[in-house]
Amino acid sequence: MTTETIYGNLQGLKPSQLKQLQKLYHQHIRNDRLTTTELAERIAAISTELKQPVCVYLNRRGQVIRVGVGTPRQTQIPPLELPRYGVQRLSGIRCLATSLKPVPPSEACLTAMARQRLDALLMFTLTGNGVIRKGGGASGFIENTYLAHLLPIQENEAFWEVSQPQDIEDIAEQDFLDLVDSLEAEFSREFVAQEVSSDDDRVLLVGLMTGNMTEQKFRDSLQELALLVDSAGGKVLGTIEQKRSSPHPQTLVGAGKVEEIALQVQTLGANLVAFDRDLSPAQVRNLELQFGVRVVDRTEVILDIFAQRAQSGAGKLQVELAQLEYMLPRLTGRGLAMSRLGGGIGTRGPGETKLETERRAIQKRITRLQQEVNQLQSHRSRLRHQRQQQEIPSVAIVGYTNAGKSTLINALTNAEVYTADQLFATLDPTTRRLTITDKNSGESRTILLTDTVGFIHELPPSLVDSFRATLEEVTEADAMLHVVDLSHPAWESQIQSVKAILGDMPLAPTIELIVFNKIDRADSEHLEIAKNNYPQAVFISASERLGFDTLRSRLVSF
Incomplete structure (x- = not known):
């Protein structure tokens, strides 16, 4: 002043x-x-x-x-x-x-x-x-x-x-x-x-429903954003919604709603506002000037979760690449007042100290990381080739995030993969051998099961590109186990989301077995619908080890 x-x-x-x-x-x-x-x-x-x-x-x-x-x-x-x-x-x-x-x-x-x-x-x-x-x-x-x-x-x-x-x-x-x-x-x-830790981000969610969205899709999107924020370590303080025929070009939501959000930021003490759809760099800058706190979109929350979850060198490499590609066009106009180096959702990860350096330096870093991802692809390709020479069939476990893929591979192979009731609990692929005995012939058969990264509605393009080395574990597999969380109210739309992502992948396996998981927590009506619509599917509970005999017998036939 x-x-x-x-x-x-x-x-x-x-x-x-x-x-x-x-x-x-x-x-x-x-x-x-x-x-x-x-x-x-x-x-x-x-x-x-x-x-x-x-x-x-x-x-x-x-x-x-x-x-x-x-x-x-x-x-x-x-x-x-x-x-x-x-x-x-x-x-x-x-x-x-x-x-x-x-x-x-x-x-x-x-x-x-x-x-x-x-x-x-x-x-x-x-x-x-x-x-x-x-x-x-x-x-x-x-x-x-x-x-x-x-x-x-x-x-x-x-x-x-x-x-x-x-x-x-x-x-x-x-x-x-x-x-x-x-x-x-x-x-x-x-x-x-309120019992909110001072170390947690205090988050206000904002949802925009436009003319081309159904009410159910809008509700599912907001609920998923709340789960993403929770998985990222934030505390949701409240949700603000607006219906518009189309997004506002400068602020996504209307001027009156911007005023309402700014008021809620102060009265609730929020230090972060998360929107349920992607924002342009200009929209982020405009909103941050109005709110005085950080503004993130859905993609940035997902990137933050990936930054926290990545454990292996390969995973960290791909997360950094995704973060830099996302942040590069968003560097202009940030300034010291809205520095992203202070910690919290949207600021973590191996590449966070690179975000406000010279654009040219970041571009060079991206180029080098892309080369390293290419080398990673080549390395994994050689490993897959060695496995294929042993003539052991490989099965990729795919599915929506938090469907229970890691719990399933643990239950089948004692893999000890980290599991949690969170979105994107695991990122790095895990491959384990599974030996199954055919009850009819008495013969044993070995297959390779690979746990892959979970999918999500509108998976950010930067993640698809950066995780191509990981996702190739799917394209190079002989078959897929598509795990579905039947207890989730939006399980049908989650199936379509996974199929859409797989449809964009070249050479995805044509052999697919749908496995409906968490039947012990599923609604009886949903269970009946799934059985009628997917008669060839297998119904299990990975945590309770229900339906495993049927699953193993179907795996033998792969």
Whole structure:
């Protein structure tokens, strides 16, 4: 904030009037007072002369830090210039504002207070003529004063509280520090009651439903985004939805919804906003300027999960390549204020320190990583060729993320692959031998089972490209086990998503066995539908080892 800069609507102001406004920067009051009668009357006198509202912002030391002509909404401090103390504290700034109408603060003014997380908003309604006020008292321009402040967020309650009209003398005698301390104590208690770790990202989800989406697809997408955020280590605080015929080119959602999201960011104490669809670099920049916190899209959340899950050198290599290819067009305009090197969803991974270096250096890094991925492809191709020479059939386990692929290979082969009830719990392919005895002939047969990375709706292209060495484990297999989580309400659309991704792969195996997993948790109606629509499928529970005899007998026939 520039010293003595006047913000807002300055059109038509005389030099002498600008000087009066600039002199307000020289004002200083006691830090335990909201205002003084003298300062309030001076602001009111200037506002009366200008015939426009005036706003003066003070810090907790009682110093004026910003002067503007206009309403609190028109003169508010940009989010990136505000201190970020989190949901437990206020911003340390209060606003003294004038109103030419004898009414309490409007919702727009109160929303501006909440967006800035102000300590308090004092609204002076003006007499308009500077004569003795009704009922006696000191002469001046102020008719009444309203005091507004934020409230801890509780269900079905307002975000703020506005006092009844008071005399400026009474307001000037109130203990400001006592008010702020009591409010922040309440905010702190509310934060502790939420049981959110201070190390977790506090995430607000945003979903956009356009004309070409069904209600069910929209709900499934939002639910999946919540699971992705949870898998990435974030805590979902709330969800905001909007229906539009088409996305807004600058901000994806409409201007009114942007305002609503910004308000929720402040009132809920979110430090991250996650959108359910991909954002352009310009949209991310525009939204971050409005919200004052990081903004990520669905792809970036997925990339962050991959960055956390990658264990092998090959996995880390491919994650870094995917991150750099995604971030390269998004480097312009980030600046120091929105640096991505601070930690949290969208910032982790082997390549995170490369994201804000010179574009040319990043391009060189991408080129080298692509060469290394090509070498990785060649290495894995040689390993596959050696296995093929042994004439051992290979079966790739494919399926939607969290369908239970790793649990299945563990149960069949004791592979000890990491499993968790999370999306993308494992990334690196694992190949294990499985020996099966044919009950009819008594002969034993060995096959190779390969656990692959899970698929997801609209798998980001950068991941498909970067993980091509891993996905070739699928294209080079003799057959596929397509594992489906029958307990998931969207299991049918998940099947179609997997088939769509496989359809884009060259030389994908034509032999496919659909394995419906988690039948112990599946709805009976869904179980019946699956049996009718997929009569050749196998129905199992990998965790409970149900249906394994049938599965093994079908594997023998591969």
